[in-house]
Amino acid sequence: MLYAKTAHELHDRIRKKEVTAVEVVESVYQRIHAVDPKVNAYVTLAEEAALETARQVDAKLAKGEELPALAGIPVAVKDVLSTTGIRTTCSSKMLENYVPVYDASVVIKLKDQEMPVLGKTNMDEFAMGSSTENSAFGVTRNPWNVEMVPGGSSGGSAAAVSAGEAILALGTDTGGSIRQPAAYCGIVGLKPTYGRVSRYGLIAYASSLDQVGPMTKDVADCALLMQAIAGYDPKDTTSVDYPVPDYLHEMKMPIKGMRIGLAEEYLGEGISAPVRAAVDNAVRVYQDLGATIVPVSLPHTQYALAAYYIIAPAEASSNLARYDGVRYGFRTPEAVADSVEMFMKTRAAGFGAEVKRRIMVGTYALSSGYYDAYYKKAQQVRTLIREDFNQAFTQCDVILTPTTPSVAFPLGAKTEDPLEMYLQDICTITCNLAGIPGISVPAGFDRGLPIGIQLMGPAFKEEVLLRAAWHFEQATDFHKQRPNL
Amino acid sequence: MSLTRAEVEHVARLARLQLTEEECEAFTLQLNDILKFVEQLNALNTEGIEPTAHAIPVANVFRPDQVCPSMDPESALANAPDRVNYYFRVPKVLEGDES
Numbered sequence: 121m122l123y124a125k126t127a128h129e130l131h132d133r134i135r136k137k138e139v140t141a142v143e144v145v146e147s148v149y150q151r152i153h154a155v156d157p158k159v160n161a162y163v164t165l166a167e168e169a170a171l172e173t174a175r176q177v178d179a180k181l182a183k184g185e186e187l188p189a190l191a192g193i194p195v196a197v198k199d200v201l202s203t204t205g206i207r208t209t210c211s212s213k214m215l216e217n218y219v220p221v222y223d224a225s226v227v228i229k230l231k232d233q234e235m236p237v238l239g240k241t242n243m244d245e246f247a248m249g250s251s252t253e254n255s256a257f258g259v260t261r262n263p264w265n266v267e268m269v270p271g272g273s274s275g276g277s278a279a280a281v282s283a284g285e286a287i288l289a290l291g292t293d294t295g296g297s298i299r300q301p302a303a304y305c306g307i308v309g310l311k312p313t314y315g316r317v318s319r320y321g322l323i324a325y326a327s328s329l330d331q332v333g334p335m336t337k338d339v340a341d342c343a344l345l346m347q348a349i350a351g352y353d354p355k356d357t358t359s360v361d362y363p364v365p366d367y368l369h370e371m372k373m374p375i376k377g378m379r380i381g382l383a384e385e386y387l388g389e390g391i392s393a394p395v396r397a398a399v400d401n402a403v404r405v406y407q408d409l410g411a412t413i414v415p416v417s418l419p420h421t422q423y424a425l426a427a428y429y430i431i432a433p434a435e436a437s438s439n440l441a442r443y444d445g446v447r448y449g450f451r452t453p454e455a456v457a458d459s460v461e462m463f464m465k466t467r468a469a470g471f472g473a474e475v476k477r478r479i480m481v482g483t484y485a486l487s488s489g490y491y492d493a494y495y496k497k498a499q500q501v502r503t504l505i506r507e508d509f510n511q512a513f514t515q516c517d518v519i520l521t522p523t524t525p526s527v528a529f530p531l532g533a534k535t536e537d538p539l540e541m542y543l544q545d546i547c548t549i550t551c552n553l554a555g556i557p558g559i560s561v562p563a564g565f566d567r568g569l570p571i572g573i574q575l576m577g578p579a580f581k582e583e584v585l586l587r588a589a590w591h592f593e594q595a596t597d598f599h600k601q602r603p604n605l
Numbered sequence: 606m607s608l609t610r611a612e613v614e615h616v617a618r619l620a621r622l623q624l625t626e627e628e629c630e631a632f633t634l635q636l637n638d639i640l641k642f643v644e645q646l647n648a649l650n651t652e653g654i655e656p657t658a659h660a661i662p663v664a665n666v667f668r669p670d671q672v673c674p675s676m677d678p679e680s681a682l683a684n685a686p687d688r689v690n691y692y693f694r695v696p697k698v699l700e701g702d703e704s
Contacts, residue, residue: 221680357666426643448684464623483620499656555660
C-alpha cells in the first residue's frame with residue numbers, strides 16, 4: 121500500500137514513473153477516511169488543495185521538469201502552524217474558526233518543495249500537554265493500542281505518521297512535544313537546535329523554547345524533511361544564520377569512534393525496566409558498530425522540570441495575552457459592560473483547564489514581588505543546565521538517554537493530577553532549556569507499545585544526531601514494525 | 606510560599622480570566638502543588654549566575670530602515686469578530702463618563 125511507504129521510497133517510485141503523486145495522495149486519503157474516525161489524528165483535512173498540488177507535480181513530471189526532492193510527498197502539519205486559507209485552531213475553542221491570512225515560513229518551505237499538505241493535526245491545546253488529551257476537538261488515540269494516548273502535544277502528527285495517515289509530518293517541541301509522541305507511536309522525531317528552523321507563523325507557546333521539527337517513519341525521511349525546513353529566516357529574529365549541511369550525506373558517514381555519552385541522571389528509579397533494557401540494548405548495538413561509550417555527568421538534570429514549569433508558563437502567560445476577542449478568534453457572545461469584562465468572559469470560555477492553569481502559574485511567577493524568586497531563579501538554573509551540556513560535550517559527541525520514563529499510558533490515566541502528567545517530560549525537557557537538538561528513534565517494545573531512545577547533541581550538530589540515529593536504525597528493525605490498525 | 610484563595614483571585618484578575626467557584630477551588634489546590642514542586646530550585650545556590658533568557662546568543666537583530674509592504678487592511682480584518690469599516694469594534698473601554 122502506497123500510504124505505508126517512506127518518503128524516500130516514494131521519491132524513487134515517482135521519479136521512475138511507477139506511481140503518480142495523485143495516486144500517493146489518494147492512497148493516504150483512503151487510509152485517513154478508513155482509520156481516522158477511530159484515531160482522530162486530524163482536525164481539518166485539505167483534500168482538494170492537496171490533490172491539486174499533486175496534479176501539478178504530475179504535470180511537471182510528464183513534461184520532464186526538475187522537481188524538488190520531496191515533490192508530491194504528502195505531509196501533515198500540526199495545527200499550531202499558520203496555513204493560509206486552512207483553519208488553524210491550536211486545538212482550542214479560542215481559535216476554532218480562525219483562518220490565517222498568511223503561511224508560516226516552514227509551510228512556505230513545504231510549498232516550495234511542492235508537497236501536498238494533507239491537513240492539520242490534533243494537539244494538546246496551545247501545545248500545552250503530553251497526551252493530546254487537552255484538545256478541544258477530542259482525543260487522539262495511539263495506533264498501536266487505541267486505549268492508549270499517542271503522547272503530546274504533537275500527538276496528532278505522531279499518530280498520523282504511525283498509522284499511515286501521512287507520509288511525514290511537522291510537529292513542534294517546547295518540552296518534548298515532538299520526541300515524546302514519536303517515542304509513544306514508534307516513529308522518528310527530531311527537535312532541532314533553537315534557531316535552526318524558523319518560528320515565523322508558529323503560534324507561540326514559550327518563545328525561548330519552541331521549535332518546529334520533522335516527525336517521520338525513518339531517519340532518512342527525517343533528514344530529507346530537515347533539509348527542507350532548516351535555515352535562516354529574516355522574518356524570525358531568533359532565527360540563526362548558520363550554514364545548513366547536507367543531512368542525507370552526513371547521515372551516512374561512518375560512526376566508528378563516535379563517543380556516546382551515558383548519563384546516570386537519566387537512568388534513575390523513575391525509568392521503567394523495559395525502557396532501561398532498550399537503552400542497554402542500544403548501548404550494545406553502538407558498541408558493535410564501533411562507537412565508544414563514555415560516562416558523563418549532568419548534575420543539574422533533576423532541577424530541569426521545575427525550571428521548565430516556571431519558564432514555559434511565564435512565557436505562555438505573556439504570549440496568550442493576545443487572545444482577548446478583539447482582532448481574531450473567539451469572542452464571548454454574552455452581554456458585557458465593558459472591554460475588560462469581554463476579555464474575562466472570552467478567555468474563560470475560550471481556554472481549557474490546562475491552559476488556564478499554566479497562564480495562572482506564569483502570571484503569578486512574573487508578578488510583582490515574585491519575579492526574582494521564581495522566574496529569575498529558573499533562568500539561572502537554565503544557565504547551569506546549559507553549562508552541564510557544554511562540559512559533557514567536551515568528552516562525547518552525543519548523549520544517549522531514554523526518551524520517556526515508560527511507554528504510552530491509558531487515556532484518562534494521568535488527567536487527575538497535573539504534576540503526574542508533567543513527569544512524562546523529564547528526559548526531554550533539558551534539550552529545550554539548553555537550546556540543543558534531540559532526536560527520538562524506535563528502540564524496542566513493551567507489551568506491544570513502542571519504546572524510543574533519545575540522542576542529544578551540541579547546538580547545530582543535527583547531522584551528528586542523524587548519523588548516530590541512522591546507523592542504529594540500520595542495525596535494528598524496530599522502525600520497520602507497523603501498528604495493526 | 607502558600608497561595609491563598611484571595612491571591613488566586615488576584616492572579617486571575619491580572620490574567621483577565623473569569624474563574625468559576627469550582628475552578629477557584631481546584632486551582633488554589635493545584636497551583637499550590639505546582640508551586641511546592643518548583644520550590645526545589647531554592648536548594649540550588651545560584652549566587653552570581655547569569656540568567657539565560659535565550660539559549661542561543663542572538664542579540665540586536667535589526668533590518669535596514671526601508672519601507673516594506675505591510676498587511677493590507679482587508680486581510681488584517683479578515684478574522685474580526687466585529688468590524689465596522691476598517692475598525693475592530695469593541696465594548697467601551699473607558700470607565701465612567703470620560704467619553
